[in-house]
Amino acid sequence: MEKDPNILVGIDVSDDAGIYKLTDDIALIQTLDFFTPIVNDPFDFGRIAAANALSDVYAMGGRPLTAMNIVCFPIKDMDKSVLRAILQGGLGIIKKANAAMIGGHSVEDPEIKYGLSVTGIVHPKKFLTNANARPGDLLILTKPLGTGILATALKAGELDKDTTKQITELMATLNKDAAEAVAEVGANACTDITGFGLLGHGLEMAKASNVGIKIDTRKVPVIHEAKTFASMGLVPGGSYTNQRFCSKHLEVDSSVDPILLDIMSDPQTSGGLLISVPKDKAPSLVQKLTERNTPAASIIGEVVKEAPGTIQCY
Ligand code: CO
Ligand code: CO
Ligand code: CO
Numbered sequence: 235m236e237k238d239p240n241i242l243v244g245i246d247v248s249d250d251a252g253i254y255k256l257t258d259d260i261a262l263i264q265t266l267d268f269f270t271p272i273v274n275d276p277f278d279f280g281r282i283a284a285a286n287a288l289s290d291v292y293a294m295g296g297r298p299l300t301a302m303n304i305v306c307f308p309i310k311d312m313d314k315s316v317l318r319a320i321l322q323g324g325l326g327i328i329k330k331a332n333a334a335m336i337g338g339h340s341v342e343d344p345e346i347k348y349g350l351s352v353t354g355i356v357h358p359k360k361f362l363t364n365a366n367a368r369p370g371d372l373l374i375l376t377k378p379l380g381t382g383i384l385a386t387a388l389k390a391g392e393l394d395k396d397t398t399k400q401i402t403e404l405m406a407t408l409n410k411d412a413a414e415a416v417a418e419v420g421a422n423a424c425t426d427i428t429g430f431g432l433l434g435h436g437l438e439m440a441k442a443s444n445v446g447i448k449i450d451t452r453k454v455p456v457i458h459e460a461k462t463f464a465s466m467g468l469v470p471g472g473s474y475t476n477q478r479f480c481s482k483h484l485e486v487d488s489s490v491d492p493i494l495l496d497i498m499s500d501p502q503t504s505g506g507l508l509i510s511v512p513k514d515k516a517p518s519l520v521q522k523l524t525e526r527n528t529p530a531a532s533i534i535g536e537v538v539k540e541a542p543g544t545i546q547c548y
Contacts, residue, residue: 242358243294248438249363250290250425253356261358265290268304268349272385272503273402276316280323281406283348286428286504288331291354292413293426293507295362298354301328303338306347320348331408362416364435365442367423367510369539373447374519376412377506377529379432379497380460381405386470387463397459404457404529405504412507415522419515427505431476432498433545435508437483441543443510448546449535451494460500464493472501480545487548495547506530510537 237244242261243253251265267287271279284301291298303324307317328335333352367373384401387393393401409426416424423443427435432454440447463469476499477484486495506529511519516533523531 242361243363247365247442249365250293253294253361255358259357261356261361263291263294263296263354263356263361266304266349266351268347270345270347272405273388273398276319277323278402278406280320280348281327282402282504284324284327284350285406285408287350287352288327288333289409289426289504291352292409293362293424294356295360295413295417295424296354296356298331298333298352300334300336300353301350302336303340304349304351305338305340306343306345307340308344308346309342324348324350327406327408331410362421362424363442364423364425364439367439367443367445367537368512369445369537370513371422371510371537372513372516372533373449373535373537374509374511374516374523375427375432375455375506375530375532375534376409376509376523377404377407377427378455378457379427379500379502379505380457381502381505382470382472382500383460383463383468383497384457385503387468390468401457407529409507411526412523412528415519415526415528416507416509418522419511419519421509421511421519423510425508427502427508429472429501431473431500431502432508433480433484434476434499436545437480439508439510440545444542446538446541446544446546447535448538448548451490451498451547453532453534454494454498455530455532456497460497461493464496469496470501473499476501483544485544485546490547498547
């Protein structure tokens with residue numbers, strides 16, 4: 235079958251969302267994400283799930299237009315107020331994104347799940363993918379890592395109130411400000427850090443762009459408490475799965491703290507953007523991110539032409 239020429243980003247590549255060209259000036263970005271509760275408070279869960287679902291539009295340099303709810307809920311066994319709180323949390327974040335909630339669908343399910351299908355727009359020649367990182371670029375990360383480790387600690391009842399609030403706000407923070415800074419400065423490639431962790435999504439960028447990535451592990455921003463729990467061995471199974479998945483394409487200097495490696499493969503929910511930006515534009519991007527108070531604005535490494543499709547950690 236002949237490929238539809240209007241598909242600018244489709245299922246043949248591993249990128250954040252699909253992009254379909256409508257006219258010479260407008261392309262649609264379409265994405266969908268939903269999952270089971272990651273925090274105990276239903277309102278906060280709704281906020282986090284919505285911010286996470288909207289993120290893929292921002293990662294591709296787009297602007298979200300509309301959102302639809304996807305809901306699984308045990309309607310016979312659980313109070314409806316829980317469902318209302320989830321949807322209200324989500325709606326607040328959708329409004330923050332200046333997008334319109336236009337509907338959705340729910341099914342009865344013993345296990346709660348919530349998320350959004352999001353439609354956004356972008357100029358067909360100006361969208362960002364993970365496939366255009368260039369040697370000489372610097373890599374910038376806009377949120378600290380460790381939410382997977384800390385959410386696991388929360389589930390085990392081991393997380394204090396302050397840290398719970400800290401990771402909740404972090405995960406409910408939209409990547410909107412970061413994406414606006416990227417649009418102002420201009421970048422070569424972008425993706426958001428989610429289930430595959432920094433190393434997994436970084437490796438996808440290295441492969442898709444056919445470049446090598448070097449990460450200075452001491453520069454990677456980490457939530458302080460995540461280090462504490464990781465050193466106690468409280469690391470989610472997904473982190474080890476990610477590490478195994480990356481291991482063949484990963485070179486780690488012996489000086490690298492193994493705890494940091496666990497954290498760099500920690501599956502994130504609603505993580506930050508990983509941006510590949512030309513070296514001369516990096517200072518101004520860091521400045522614009524900092525002005526907008528993004529949770530982090532850290533230069534964590536660089537793009538090289540050697541060893542394409544791999545990551546070197548030092
Ligand atoms: Co993504
Ligand atoms: Co996604
Ligand atoms: Co329906």
